[in-house]
Amino acid sequence: MSRLVVVSNRVAVPNQQAANTGGLAVALREALQANGGVWFGWSGKIAQRTSSQPTLTEVAPVTYATVDLGRKDHSEYYNGFANRTLWPLFHYRLDLAEFPRQNYEGYLRVNSLFAEQLRPLLGDDDDIWIHDYHMIPLASELRRLGVRQRIGFFLHTPFPALEVFLALPSHERIARSLCAYDVVGFQTMNDLRAFLDYIVNESGGEVLEDGLVKAYGRTLKAQVFPIGVEAENLARTAAHALKVPAVRRFRESQRDRAFLMGVDRLDYSKGIPERFEAFQRFLERYPAWHRQVVMVQIAPGSRAEVPEYKQIREELEARAGHLNGAFADYDWTPLRYLNKGVPRETLVGFFRLSAAALVTPLRDGMNLVAKEYVCAQSPHEPGVLILSRFAGAARELDAALLVNPFDPDGVADAIARALNMSMEERVERWEAMIKPLRENSLDAWRDSFLKALRQAPYAAPSDTPGHAP
Structure with missing residues (x-):
């Protein structure tokens, strides 16, 4: 069975007091323990400079790989574009959204750094599951580095209606980045419809049968996976x-x-x-x-x-x-x-x-x-x-x-x-x-997403759809 690689903004490293051991963390950890693999993400620590390589904690059969963020990266990537641009926009609060280009560039820079640090940890048959709005460009950055493994993405927030999403100056780049994944999961049918509305009416893409989407030279699956509880x-x-x-x-x-x-x-x-x-x-x-x-x-x-x-x-x-x-x-x-x-x-x-x-x-x-x-x-x-x-x-x-x-x-x-x-x-x-x-338990949510990812028959592209101008 393929290893699982989970990527999220925060990593629930065992035996760390700051780690949140809520239901989602437990469900992801169980999947990692069943398959073996890597959990990669931010350590939650702010340093003078972003780590040049991740800190590895081995708790067999899982490797926890964490990266400290430098102050500039934390300010522009996390507090900036992730939480003062995408978060309010995705929650329909355009009055609170800010769009400075410096924060957007910091968001891309940190995702590029994450891809470079994650790449050496990947095996040829790994399944990669990336979580939430902080990491949308990560698949396109990994593709740029030659990663051809199956990559899935799950958005825990809403996905905004077309008219709201278009207010984001970088909306086209973000949409292209989503299309670098093999499976994109949403919480509700409303979120999926909003994404498909953009694909059809803005990108010129197509919605095929069985949840397949064709856009930016890619074929991917977009599906609703409502997250559950224990x-x-x-x-x-x-x-x-x-x-x-x-x-x-x-x-x-x-x-x-x-x-x-x-x-x-x-x-x-x-x-x-x-x-x-x-x-x-x-x-x-x-x-x-x-x-x-x-x-x-x-x-x-x-x-x-x-x-x-x-x-x-x-x-x-x-x-x-x-x-x-x-x-x-x-x-x-x-x-x-x-x-x-x-x-x-x-x-x-x-x-x-x-x-x-x-x-x-x-x-x-x-x-x-x-x-x-x-x-x-x-x-x-x-x-x-x-x-x-x-x-x-x-x-x-x-x-x-x-x-x-x-x-x-x-x-x-x-x-x-x-x-x-x-x-x-x-x-x-x-x-x-x-x-x-x-x-529709938490375990059922996790298993249904991973099943869809492992059944994804789509070859990774030779181009990098997230890198169009």
Whole structure:
């Protein structure tokens, strides 16, 4: 069997405290251990200069290869083009996207450096799986260096509609780079349609049968692979988490109040300010629930060097203070806002106890919190999922209360409906959602992508499609 080479922005090196051992990392590591191979990417460290060669950590049968980024490369590639150009653009926030050419050149430069450092680690029969928007040009850079192995790419974010994507000055280069892959995977059919719209109407390419795409002298497969979660494991963890001291203390602190749960990385795409406004509208319009309900919002910080993230943290702190100042009583604080992470088991326990979850991003590729919340519920007394229709998860979880996060009154009404929902309806909705989550697990997502990649019959090109002017 061919070895697997995984490339991602961050590498989950075993036994490193900073490594995130979430479900995705576990699934990728299991595939690597089954096949042997390499996991390559940024170490998460910022140095004076970018590493001239990767640091190798051998944990048989896997080699973890990590690269430190120099300050200039980190600024232009990561904080710059990846997170101040592609991230806001892919999440439909053109008002926040910036397009300095210097950052774009840094993005290409770092991907070229990554390709040069990855190339010596590759075997002739390796399957290469590259993840997310940070690494879009990597296949074209590897092709330039003579790599002819199968290369797949999975985009974890949304792919924007044609009119939005065209706002990117380098859109043609990015599209060409995607066509250097053998398989390109998207979270939802909407994302795939947006990509195909560009291929047909902008690049002059063709959409063939069975998901095949012909463009820029290449034939590749473009397909939807909705990422899943570890449903059974989450259910077991949630049942056990009720005994965790922090979860027990939290339940006691609520007295007999219902509580609403929100968990998001601190990011403007998650719609947290809009969620706070919706909760305030709920308190204004449904005063009978005063002192009877608490909203808990957990939002650990991220990308602290990016100004937009500093601004949203300040905005949320101000909004939380204003809301509590307007509604709190001496023995009731309606909104608890935590700007820090919570251990996974504790978090799943909170999910289990909550009457409802507010998962209301303005735009999201998938949003695994929504899926994790459903899996964590008691089958006999499940909570209610209030879910943005702009989250990729809404395609599978259409039995949730689907809301428009830009409509605070509509979200407020959904909160009231969730809190008043009969247990019979709660169970019916939960059963409709848990079924696809059990079928479309994280392992199934991984295995279906790798199967498509290994069946890709397309010869690598002699040219390098990502390098057209």
